[in-house]
Amino acid sequence: MPLINENFLKLKTGYLFPEIARRVKAFTESNPDAAKRLIRCGIGDVTEPLPEAVRYAMHEAVDEMGVRDSFHGYGPEQGYEFLRKAIATNDFQSRGINIEADEIFISDGSKCDTGNILDIFGKGNKIAITDPVYPVYVDTNVMAGNTRDADEKTGAFGGLVYMKCSPRNGFVPPVPKKKVDLVYLCYPNNPTGAVATREQLTVWVNYAREHGSVLLFDAAYEAYIQDPAIPHSIFEIEGARDCAIEFRSFSKNGGFTGVRCAFVVIPKTLMGTTKAGAKQSLHALWSRRHSTKFNGASYIVQRGAEALYTDEGKSQVRALIEHYMGNATLLVKACKKAKLKVYGGANAPYVWVRCPEGVTSWQMFDKMLNEANVVITPGAGFGSAGEGWFRISAFNSRANVEEVCRRIAEIK
Amino acid sequence: MPLINENFLKLKTGYLFPEIARRVKAFTESNPDAAKRLIRCGIGDVTEPLPEAVRYAMHEAVDEMGVRDSFHGYGPEQGYEFLRKAIATNDFQSRGINIEADEIFISDGSKCDTGNILDIFGKGNKIAITDPVYPVYVDTNVMAGNTRDADEKTGAFGGLVYMKCSPRNGFVPPVPKKKVDLVYLCYPNNPTGAVATREQLTVWVNYAREHGSVLLFDAAYEAYIQDPAIPHSIFEIEGARDCAIEFRSFSKNGGFTGVRCAFVVIPKTLMGTTKAGAKQSLHALWSRRHSTKFNGASYIVQRGAEALYTDEGKSQVRALIEHYMGNATLLVKACKKAKLKVYGGANAPYVWVRCPEGVTSWQMFDKMLNEANVVITPGAGFGSAGEGWFRISAFNSRANVEEVCRRIAEIK
Incomplete structure (x- = not known):
């Protein structure tokens, strides 16, 4: 019988979102009436229609596929030139960032990219993650054999460097005292909704250059940044071309969670090394x-993504962002009114809320579910530093968010 | 600087298709007139329009995404129930094969699936491949560290078991004398166009059950089978549920090479083992x-794939297959007329041709390019047993194939 990858067995079975689903299911089954008024602010999934410009472009692309002369078979694995150029021009060059089209790799999603990136790295790298953190960064390292077992009590995996994030450091960790090789950073942050300032990112880039580290920078939520002083890309920081990989997605700006398209930016100047010390281009x-x-992302989907960079597409994305950020503003206000300590929601679609004194994340989850019939995400699901916190997602209709705000006001 | 995965450095730089592209480019640049009459029968990519039923379904799905109530965000990672059920019913249950919908995992492509499957297996498995072979099976094992370096002369990677395929064994290798843990089999075969009979597959299933091996069965070309006695799925063979994983794709039946959708079938009864001997469900x-x-395949794409299982979709797929197999029949006939030894093309869209005595694969490639202005694939690109052979793809328009046949007749 073939040997299995035993690293998988280190993964915890009680993964966050399945456990939420289980509790919600149990609740709806035993409370059919309350279930009817359930509002889901748990998973970070968009809810509003796909922009018209995208749909128009996808219809056109589907029609093209129906004619022999404009049919598209296998495309370039790295993505079509038309999309790579649109990205390079609009997301980078027009902002004064030196990134070329051929440094952009189109894919079918950021979850795939952030997991698959480990394929190109060797064993023995020291890896740092924030706490709380998007669980995929951790789990893919566990699966790749980059960790030891999880601690029974804290759930922390041996071998990873956990960097605690809290209001004290503005949810942006200080650089480690020791050298690490790979660092996962996500700003605007999931789950805390925090952003990193130019100064904070500069400290990180300088650290990485000094220690030869590579920053794996997840900018999936950059479109939500409202403050013009906050960088949208790690490549806005001088020197980042020598020490960073950036992950971007169309999921949260264009509403592509069900359409599937994302990209990775890897500068040609970025190097890794062999054990013998030979530099290798990442x-x-x-x-x-x-x-x-x-084998490349869908042609039809890539044409849809390209449309996000037209004038129409840009204005439709702006409208989506305004909608979700309007929700976030209301949620922040409602939490403050309810005397809850609240962070995020200003440059990100997530509101990060302190549980009342003595209440755990999961207790708060149950309380919100039972008393307010609102599904939130318990902070503990994002790591031990998330204990005592919960996340409210602003991805919803305005009516639902207004109703959630009313219910938050009524919670005892 | 982070350590890189040094296994990548074992890969040969002269990968087949880039080398073909390089030679074609050089030819067209120095022969602009001849370049105008160039016909490409190299890469195995479909050429005919996407079926109408698929386009209709995708248009509908795009429209659904434009309305809040029918918008689809993140879907189930394993695929939508509607598609998994359509597959289970039509590809398996209606053929008397015991495969359930929840044993089917939808993805964005078979290339991804056949590579990614290695994630769940451990180190130390003995792995067997055919020679010639689809290069992705080999390269993904090299990248995963399952091989040693390549032999300077043959290009064969240390640690892999190569099973030679030739007319003598009908291009279906006998089972190995020693135990192997994982075996890649692809029938109908790329590149040889051969099929495996029920008896041959039964021998393999029996071998796998006896030795606890897992067969990685690639059935991407099953729709091209014309002979009703040839199995379309490894799961038509008794006992395969305990020893096989099957890879399927919509690329070559529905023409989805640019649309991107495929699936893997893993029976719940299939087991791997830990080093300590504990059975684990694959x-x-x-x-x-x-x-x-x-994060799941595109909703729009999955709706397109579902349409292949409607009556309209099925008849449109049949028409595509008839078209390409009509091409294959013409190519086989033309090769025979030119006194070339030819195989395949009867139940597969590939024609596998012996080079004239003393002519190597790449010499034949150059000859076909320069004299006939036809791009073929040199057999040596698929492994050392492919030396002295070349592959002609039947994926083309009828007019182009007829022209290729005329030119084959004129070759000296």
Whole structure:
């Protein structure tokens, strides 16, 4: 019988979202009436219609596929030139950032990209993550064998460097005292809704350059930044081309969670090393990985993503962001009124709320479910530093969010 | 600087298709007139329009995404129930095969699936591949560290078991004398166009059950089978549920190479083992892998794939297959007329041709390019047993194939 990858067995079975689903199911089954008024602010999934410009472009692309001369078979694994150029121009060059189209790799999603990136790295790297954190960064490292077992009590995996995030450091961790090789950073942050300032990111880039670390920078929520002083890309920081990979997605700006398109930016100047000390281009390694284990994103989907960069597309994305950020503003206000300590929600679609004194994350989850019939996400699901916190997602209709605000006011 | 995955450095730089592209480019640049009459029968990519039923379903799905109540965000990572059920019913249950919908995992492509499957297996498995072979099976094992370096002369990677395929064994290798843990089999075969009979597959299933091996069965070309006695699925063979994983794709039946959708079948009864000898469900491991490193295939694409199982969709697929197999029949006939030894093309869209005595694969490639202005694929690109052979793809328009046949007749 073939040997299995035993690292999988280190993963905890009680993964966050399935456990939420289980509790919600139990609640709705025993409270059919209350279930009817249930509002879900748990998972960070968009709710509003796909922009018209995207739908128009996808209809056109579907029609193209129906004619022999404009039919598209296998596309370039790295993505179509039209999309890579649109991204390079609009997301980077027009903001004064030096990123070329051929440093952009189109994919079918950021979850895939942030997991798959580990394929190009070797064993023995010291890896740092924030706490709380998007669980996929941790779990993919566990699966790749980059950790030891999880601690029974804290759930922390041996071998990972956990960087605690709290209001004291503005949810942006200080650089580690020791050298680490890979650092996962996500700003605007999931789950805390915090952003990193130019100064904070500069400290990180300087640290990375000094120690030869690579920053794995997840900018999936950059479109939600309202403050013009906050960088949208790690590549706005001088020197980042030598020490960073950036993950971007169309999920949260264009509402592509069900359409599937994302991209990775790997500068050609970025290097890793062999054990013997020979420098190797991470761009070349990822290109090889992408060509061998991926066959390009859907042509139709890439045409849809391209449409996000038209004038129409941009204005439709702006409207979506305004909608969700309007929700976030209302949620922050409602939490404050209810005397809850609240963070985030200003440059991100997530509101990060302190549980009342002595109440745990999961107790708060149950309380919100039973008393307010609102599904939130318990902070503990994002790591031990998330204990005592909960996340409210602003992805919803305005009517639902207003109703959630009313119910928050009534909670005892 | 982070350590890189040094296994990547074992990969040969002269990958097949880039080398073909390089030679074609050089030819067209120095022969602009001849370049105008170039016909490409190299890469195995479909050429005919996407079926109408698929386009209709995708248009509908795009429209659904434009309305809040029918908008689809994140879908189930394993795929939508509507597609998994359509597959289970039409591809398996209606053929008397015992496969359930929840044993089917939808993805964005078979190249991804056949590479990613290695994530769930451990180190130290003995792995067997055919020679010639689809290069992705080999390269993904190299990248995962399952091989040693390549032999300078043959290009064969140390640690892999190569099973030679030739006319003598009908391009279906006999089972190995020693025990192997994982075996890649692809029937109808790329590149040889051969099929495996029920008896041959039964021998393999019996071998796998006896030795506790797992067969990784790639059935991407099953729709091309014309002979009703040839199995379409490994699961038509008794006992395969205990020893096989099957890879399927919509690329070559529905023409989805640019649309992107495929699936893997992993029976719940299939087991791997820990080093300590504890049995582990491969279905559960893959489900965890899929949930953590993948976020579902596009909703719009899945609706398109579902349409292939309607009456209209089925008849449109049949028409595509008839078209390409009509091409294959013409190519086989033309090769025979030119006194070339030819195989395949009867139940597969690939024609596998012996080079004239003393002519190597790449010499034949150059000859076909320069004299006939036809791009073929040199057999040596698929492994050392492919030396002295070349592959002609039947994916083309009828007019182009007829022209290729005329030119084959003129070759000296």
